[in-house]
Amino acid sequence: MIHVLHPEGRKSSPHPKLCVIKKDQNEVSTSRLCCLSYDQAHIKFPIDYPYSPPTFRFLTKMWHPNIYENGDVCISILHPPVDDPQSGELPSERWNPTQNVRTILLSVISLLNEPNTFSPANVDASVMFRKWRDSKGKDKEYAEIIRKQVLATKAEAEKDGVKVPTTLAEYCIKTKVPSNDNSSDLLYDDLYDDDIDDEDEEEEDADCYDDDDSGNEES
Template identity: 85%
Template sequence: MCSPSAVRALGLEFKSLQEEPVEGFRVKLVNDENLFEWEVAIFGPPNTLYEGGYFKASMKFPPDYPYSPPTLKFLTKVWHPNVYENGDLCISILHPPVDDPQSGELPCERWNPTQNVRTILLSVISLLNEPNTFSPANVDASVMYRKWKESRGKDKEYENIIRYNPHPHCYHVM
């Protein structure tokens, strides 16, 4: 059962994002009758390897939102250190605020009810710009990204997978 406060919070957030769109992403409801599932369009940030990219994602909210975090899953294939092969995104802000010494994350980096869709999506855009290679979801992408960064862009393998290769794991930036 969805809480009335979750319905209210999601309604206000959705309305705010429609009235005051944020550069870098757009949101819409998958079904006008369901505030708990959104379709997200994320645009690759300027001056990054993902510039010019268009990434579709699904955002699903739990019945007790904003007390529990939503999930975000890319529907477009994305070659990125923090995106699992199935499209699930690994980002601290979407992890429940439990104390987990194994994760390497501080509880303050994790979800809390003051976060919202806007802060989540801005964090995703930031992650496209600067992946977290210390806790990768895609180890191969992480290794390639670090090699690319250490070579100051001279090692083109990571960049080529993102931009040009007809690789099953990548999204082509147009």
């Protein structure tokens, strides 16, 4: 049973219910608010994470060039870090241990907004998307499927008690500008005080030497 929020997901998710972690700490269920829809997904982390990539699967029915019928996402960042010239991917585009939940979610959202039609996971969706794109929206078959899916996700959101935003302003998160960090100034002040103390000690030592020199004068 899902019961606790994932800390990284909390930072990258616009709604507190949109990213939760299961008891085994290796599986994360997420939901995405994008294009005014409410899409649920499942991320499973391997035992050797972060050295191996997690798997990302949408639980919501998705019609997209880079999503398989079963919901698996085809994206370079989730591919194992091996050198495979046949894939057409650069090693730098694949998974590496510096990636995290936030970068995964950002990459998937970017892919949803800008499909990669050169390496489709769903050929039919890719062809349909290209027709819609090349016709500049006149071919409405792709857009109509997406519209129906969005309406279906809104019904699911209502069941989960989530309010799907209807405007860009509602979708964006308002954040406060962080206050200036004074730690560097404090560090500078400490170092400055230390320098002053060192100078005072040097002056005191010099005075002592002057007193000792008086004994070397001729009587």
